[in-house]
Amino acid sequence: MHMNRINGNDLLTIGFNQGKILGLALEVLEKNYQDTDRETVLTIMKNVAEKPELYLDHEILEDLATKIIEDANAPKDDTISLNETAMPFNIYGQEHIDEGAVRQMDTAMRLPVTVAGALMPDAHQGYGLPIGGVLAAKNAVIPYGVGVDIGCRMALSVFDIPESHFVNNADIYKRELIDHTRFGAGHGFVRHQRAEHAVLERNEFNMTQFIKTLQDKAWSQLGTSGGGNHFVEWGIIEFAERDEVLNIPAGRYVALLSHSGSRGLGATIAGHYTRLAKDICKLPKEASNLAYLDMNSSEGQEYWLAMNLAGDYASACHEIIHNKLTKAIGGQLLARVENHHNFAWKETWNGEDVIVHRKGATPAGKGVMGIIPGSMTAPGFLVRGKGLEDAINSASHGAGRQMSRTQAIKSISHQEMDAILKANGVTLIGAGRDEAPMAYKDINMVMDAQKKLVDVVAKFSPKMVRMADDGSKED
């Protein structure tokens, strides 16, 4: 479509600055220069950026040149200052957390809108707010405080099926798992295989032209899982004692556990509103990824609706996966539990109405159930929150990585990977060594570090795991 193939990065290289001007320049390119060759266009755009006064009568570039001059003469003191000292925050399991994550949290605690913060024991560095970071803000929402995969969540189905049924019919469980799940970045269902769900009819899709354009892809990706650390797995869940709330007697049951988010829909929404927030809310460089939107502004309200749409879409994806597989194995459902761990909520903290951002953190209000996975061989836990205000009613969202993906691929051999799967009786479909159990922290240590935050209700042991195929080119 774009003959000249010039993108925002090219414009940044030849002297354009991030912001509205860049957007306008890209629009001009799209409308007027699609068929002009790349070098010519780059030369023209470079000249406009350097000497806009020469283009004030140019039939195509007049408007862009005017805006560049206006922008250059606009007062430049619109940067919002951070507070000099960071507000204190609690860290759970500090011995497991890298310095970078603490430093990022410290920066977040200096935002003028910050009310409270906490760091969970699986925390590590991310964009803006660290993964495992919880931040309560006053009347503001931070797109990168939610993260790229809006509404990424866990869902668990417990079946009235004994362990022996799984052991004796493993081939059927495997076939159905492969048949009903889809993995990989960009992947979706072909038209006749597409799922239906009421979330596709939601009015929010008509809210703006931008969101409308995402609707068809959202349909094709409905019920898919994506890539990275996302999975769908069969396992055995063990209730050491009867759970009165779920009404499940002590015992071992077949269960289905899934981890995924809002796919391309959420990622595109996250990118769009982060850019918008950065345009509106100019923060010092070390905090620029924490740009926030006022909840009373139209942009803030728009993000809030779009974020909730992506969250409900992520939930619908899990619902479709679980419904298909429940039907496929003819299971009777005893309980289904699910929770977002990349999201923002309107909550009360210390008597104050706040926006709580959990970026890789499990909601753990008093009595609230959640799921904290371990790794493809280590157990995950069904938990019940204790509602600790110091932790902003939160807990970790997993074990957390102890190796980067590249480090894991370099240091873990195929033999080691096979051995640990075999030792744990786990069948793996897909995945690379970057998702190997050794790349993750010891989940038991992480659970120990958050004993004040959650009670364990049941222990889930993975038995058959499906993840995206290995994307690495390494041997």
Next chain:
DNA sequence: ATGTCC
């Protein structure tokens, strides 16, 4: 985590 446009 996403997927060929900041």
